[in-house]
Amino acid sequence: MHYTLSDYIVDLVQNSVEAKADEVTVDLYESQDKGIKVCISDNGCGMDDKTLARVRDPFFTDGIKHAKRRVGLGLSFLAQLADQCKGSWDITSEKNVGTSLSFSYDSKNIDAPPVGNLVNALVTLMGQPGEFELKFNRIFDDDSWAVSRSEVADALGDLRDAQALIALRKYLRSMEEELIENKKLFEQGGIDKWVK
Amino acid sequence: MGKISLADLKKLREVKKNELSRRDSEGKSVHIIVGMGTCGIAAGAKEAFNAFLDEIDAKGLTDVTVTQTGCIGLCNVEPTVEVQMPGMPDIIYGNVKADVAKRIVNEHLIERKLLDGHVVDKPAADILK
Numbered sequence: 397m398h399y400t401l402s403d404y405i406v407d408l409v410q411n412s413v414e415a416k417a418d419e420v421t422v423d424l425y426e427s428q429d430k431g432i433k434v435c436i437s438d439n440g441c442g443m444d445d446k447t448l449a450r451v452r453d454p455f456f457t458d459g460i461k462h463a464k465r466r467v468g469l470g471l472s473f474l475a476q477l478a479d480q481c482k483g484s485w486d487i488t489s490e491k492n493v494g495t496s497l498s499f500s501y502d503s504k505n506i507d508a509p510p511v512g513n514l515v516n517a518l519v520t521l522m523g524q525p526g527e528f529e530l531k532f533n534r535i536f537d538d539d540s541w542a543v544s545r546s547e548v549a550d551a552l553g554d555l556r557d558a559q560a561l562i563a564l565r566k567y568l569r570s571m572e573e574e575l576i577e578n579k580k581l582f583e584q585g586g587i588d589k590w591v592k
Numbered sequence: 593m594g595k596i597s598l599a600d601l602k603k604l605r606e607v608k609k610n611e612l613s614r615r616d617s618e619g620k621s622v623h624i625i626v627g628m629g630t631c632g633i634a635a636g637a638k639e640a641f642n643a644f645l646d647e648i649d650a651k652g653l654t655d656v657t658v659t660q661t662g663c664i665g666l667c668n669v670e671p672t673v674e675v676q677m678p679g680m681p682d683i684i685y686g687n688v689k690a691d692v693a694k695r696i697v698n699e700h701l702i703e704r705k706l707l708d709g710h711v712v713d714k715p716a717a718d719i720l721k
Contacts, residue, residue: 403633516642520628524660551602558624558648558656563604565645570596 400512
């Protein structure tokens with residue numbers, strides 16, 4: 397099990413990048429009443445129906461990344477998350493077209509993972525090697541912000557550079573801070589309490 | 593702090609770029625490579641990655657890259673971090689929690705000293721170019 401929602405998102409976006417997607421879109425919907433819903437879609441290599449039927453099995457993996465490994469836990473963790481906090485999840489995929497994944501859960505459930513440090517998760521995802529576009533949309537009730545890897549790469553240049561990553565972190569943090577402030581969440585602890 | 597716009601971000605970056613171009617950067621690049629496989633993340637690689645950015649920011653270092661890689665097979669001493677810089681041997685550090693990441697910036701990068709007790713390996717021959 398991953399500890400925070402941000403860790404799930406990092407893991408799943410990595411799956412998309414490893415499936416040779418050059419465009420990954422992540423929508424994170426959060427609502428004070430309705431809980432959390434995440435949709436991730438990519439234009440990677442996709443899966444045929446036979447493979448798709450087996451991805452829920454923790455003892456199934458395609459064997460490409462780790463030739464000798466016999467487990468694939470990513471989606472099994474997701475299934476467990478949905479199961480334990482009154483949620484649901486779904487995956488659709490088409491070979492050579494791409495994969496779409498969505499999951500939702502009740503964020504007030506005692507077993508629901510905290511959102512975690514979304515800003516750092518995005519910084520690490522955007523700083524990953526390779527050419528791919530990552531579009532991230534954060535929607536919280538009627539507030540939202542969005543970021544794409546191409547626009548920040550355009551503004552910052554090489555995203556491996558530490559100073560570029562520091563500027564990116566500042567940028568994302570400013571947007572998340574404003575959203576959290578608008579929602580008057582965790583008034584006493586501020587963003588630090590919220591993201592940890 | 594107010595919300596930063598994309599245009600502000602660009603400006604911020606230009607200032608940094610100008611600072612950078614004033615320096616003689618030839619052959620001075622420092623590369624920090626953080627192991628962010630599942631084992632690394634479980635051991636605290638995310639916090640270490642963040643601590644590297646914090647300390648590089650605090651010390652105002654430019655010409656440093658911070659990149660990520662997968663598991664390099666030293667899961668017992670994760671988080672692992674490789675540091676490459678001119679004039680120093682390539683070193684793989686182990687057990688790099690956030691406080692050790694801070695020390696790497698100050699001792700290895702700035703004072704040019706190896707950290708006692710955290711040197712795990714030189715990179716294996718097959719991952720040296």
